[in-house]
Amino acid sequence: xxxxxxxxxxxxxxxxxxxxxxxxxxxxxxxxxxxxxxxxxxxxxxxxxxxxxxxxxxxxxxxxxxxxxxxxxxxxxxxxxxxxxxxxxxxxxxxxxxxxxxxxxxxxxxxxxxxxxxxxxxxxxxxxxxxxxxxxxxxxxxxxxxxxxxxxxxxxxxxxxxxxxxxxxxxxxxxxxxxxxxxxxxxxxxxxxxxxxxxxxxxxx
Numbered sequence: 001x002x003x004x005x006x007x008x009x010x011x012x013x014x015x016x017x018x019x020x021x022x023x024x025x026x027x028x029x030x031x032x033x034x035x036x037x038x039x040x041x042x043x044x045x046x047x048x049x050x051x052x053x054x055x056x057x058x059x060x061x062x063x064x065x066x067x068x069x070x071x072x073x074x075x076x077x078x079x080x081x082x083x084x085x086x087x088x089x090x091x092x093x094x095x096x097x098x099x100x101x102x103x104x105x106x107x108x109x110x111x112x113x114x115x116x117x118x119x120x121x122x123x124x125x126x127x128x129x130x131x132x133x134x135x136x137x138x139x140x141x142x143x144x145x146x147x148x149x150x151x152x153x154x155x156x157x158x159x160x161x162x163x164x165x166x167x168x169x170x171x172x173x174x175x176x177x178x179x180x181x182x183x184x185x186x187x188x189x190x191x192x193x194x195x196x197x198x199x200x201x202x203x204x205x
Contacts, residue, residue: 015186017177040125048100068155125171156172
């Protein structure tokens with residue numbers, strides 16, 4: 001029952017955090033728990049980087065936003081829409097007590113003699129990291145912490161690797177913002193009825 005409640009009560013927190021210090025020890029404990037997530041071939045490709053240098057964090061976020069702004073323009077978004085989106089995420093990335101980068105390390109993936117299986121292996125690596133992130137987000141709840149998963153680093157790989165001086169085998173997957181929440185109650189998102197997502201194979205025959 002406790003696990004079910006934790007799963008159903010987790011929320012993506014996109015609001016201001018309390019100006020209260022989060023112990024690094026707690027973050028490390030939660031990351032240790034995230035290692036128990038399932039992974040393909042048990043290769044455990046997840047890598048977590050705590051971005052603790054404020055100047056580095058600022059440079060990274062601003063450089064990423066330059067790239068994302070150009071990408072949004074290709075989607076025919078208005079300047080106003082782009083400004084609003086970038087401002088909101090920028091504040092979250094810069095002001096969260098902890099900003100954690102999650103990466104997939106391709107060096108631990110299986111290598112096959114054909115491209116198709118290598119592509120599928122790459123997908124498996126990403127899925128493994130996603131499962132670890134899910135464990136991490138749920139672990140934060142135990143300590144009363146709020147968090148959110150942002151996929152922006154996925155679209156700015158070269159910038160992230162360059163500024164953080166990460167290995168070329170790393171593939172950024174997500175930013176995770178963490179801190180103590182100011183807003184305590186968040187309206188749960190609507191979920192689809194089970195009949196819209198669950199199907200029986202014999203019905204397709």
